[in-house]
Amino acid sequence: MDAYGKTSRTTLKRAHERGCYDRATVHAILDAALICHVAFLHDGAPALIPTAHWRDGDVLYIHGSSASRAIRALETGAPACIAVSLTDGLVLARSGFHHSIDYRSVVIYGAARKITDEAEKLAQLKIFMEKIAPGRWQELRAPNEKEMKATAVLAFDLDEVSAKVRDKGVADDPEDMDARVWAGVVPVRRSFGSPEQDPQLAGDIPLPEYLKDYKGPG
Amino acid sequence: MDAYGKTSRTTLKRAHERGCYDRATVHAILDAALICHVAFLHDGAPALIPTAHWRDGDVLYIHGSSASRAIRALETGAPACIAVSLTDGLVLARSGFHHSIDYRSVVIYGAARKITDEAEKLAQLKIFMEKIAPGRWQELRAPNEKEMKATAVLAFDLDEVSAKVRDKGVADDPEDMDARVWAGVVPVRRSFGSPEQDPQLAGDIPLPEYLKDYKGPG
Structure with a gap:
């Protein structure tokens, strides 16, 4: 299957042309970004953390201190939302209204699965390192038991997920095309x-x- | 006052040395970043949008289509959380465990106030433009009534807010200092x-x- 299914939450209500469910597009955005933002509930209110992420197949992973408030809230499997955003261009149009940003983003709705199998956790931490510095993992000593215990790895299945891409540059109203202002x-x-x-x-x-x-x- | 007060939500539980409540630091991070991520509740679950932002004094502003789901959820004054993150360096340590990212981030808890006064809204949109392209506002035609109506501006008071800064580079355990691996x-x-x-x-x-x-x- 080369596209993710749409749900009511991942279906764009406006600017439909920016919506993208293509698997390869979603994966490419996730793979290019260094960090994501993870939203979760804390005492009933939204909370947010920026953190590094990586992807393996149709699963997005984050890691953190086992003691962190965010990890502890997320590892219960409570609903979460993750966004990854890449800014590609400042769009300076002929009207203030049509100024925009060219960007690529992915939003994932889901819930975390805590990786408890030690071999699986280690394999994922290696994939994370390979994303940042391919070849480095084998140069390092293996993590010790204390380090593994202190590190939580959470998995989010890519299921309810969509990308948004704006890459059209300047898009002005016809009546503004003669404005004597730089656009680009x-x-x-x-x-x-x-x-x-x-x-x-x-x-x-x-x-x-x-x-x-x-x-x-x- | 040159620092924001701490609340239970903005007090770091771990890595205390990264916490920062200094007003100038918070403002500098907000001013340098092009986009923020805004978390809000949608049908009881967390949702997240990346969007551009700007700051005026002790208030952070975002704008969007009046018809957007996120704007409509936020303009009710429901609890929100906003994060701004700047990635400064990939920290390659001598152990996998101490790999990290040098970064600057700000997290804001609060609720939106919708700006309904047209003059105030216009003044804020000008400040937004000045952030991106100083001097451009005066080159553009004024927004028309339809455009102003279609654009919502939301304000978030900087009150429950904190910054986190990691800028210490490599910080390895003493027993790893002789490892024959590049670090930096x-x-x-x-x-x-x-x-x-x-x-x-x-x-x-x-x-x-x-x-x-x-x-x-x-």
Whole structure:
């Protein structure tokens, strides 16, 4: 199946052309982003945390301290909502009204499953590391028991999920086309600077291949 | 007053050193970010939208279509939570466990006030434009009545608010310091590409000064 099913929550009520249920599009957005935002309920009110995420097949994963308030609220399987957003361009139109942002986003409704199997947890933490720094996992010592215990991994099935993509640039009303004002798009990019080594790093440890000309995930 | 008061929801339970209630820090993070994520309740479950925001004094503003589901849920004054997150660096430590992200984030708990006064709404939309493209507002025609009606502006008082900042780079356990693995930080940056003019732009309209060497807000 190459598309996710729609539900009432994931069906766009306006700007329908931005809605996208295509599996490959959803996966590409999730894979390119470094962080997501996770909404959950705390004492009946919405709460929100930014956190790193990764994807394996049709499952999105986050991790955190087993003691954290967000993890403890989420691991009960309470309803959650996760958003991933990538900003691609500032759209400067000929009217204030049509100013916009070109973006790609994904919203997931669901509930967490806590990964309790240690081998599965370890396998997922490796996939997470591979997303950020492919090849690094094997260079590191294995996590110890205390670290594994302190780390919770939560899984969210990609089931009730949709993407929104705006990439059309300037879209003005016909009557504004003669306005004497510059119109266009300012591209917004995520970039990475040269890796800065830890001041305490031994002088003979070279920069690993996976950090040379680093482009990030996605 | 140069700091926000703490509440039980904004008091960090762990990693206390990351908590920050300093007004200037909170404002700087809000001003530098292009978008926020807003959590609200929809049929009793958390829902989430990414949207642009701006700040005026101790108030955060968002805008949207008056018809949007999120705006309609929020304008009732129902509890909301807003997060703004800036990713500054990928922290590659000597153990998997201490890998982290250097970041700056703000979380706001509160409820929206809908701005109904037209002059106030217009003044805020101008402040929004000035955040993105200082000087552009005066180049554009004024919004018309239909556009103003279609645009809702919501205000969130900065009251129950906190920032979190991690900027310490690599922080390994003493027993890992001799590990033969590269450790350091890969800086993550937001950058802007050269403005791309609308293909339909008249040939004699030059790039405005505010877009030359554009650095974005903040």
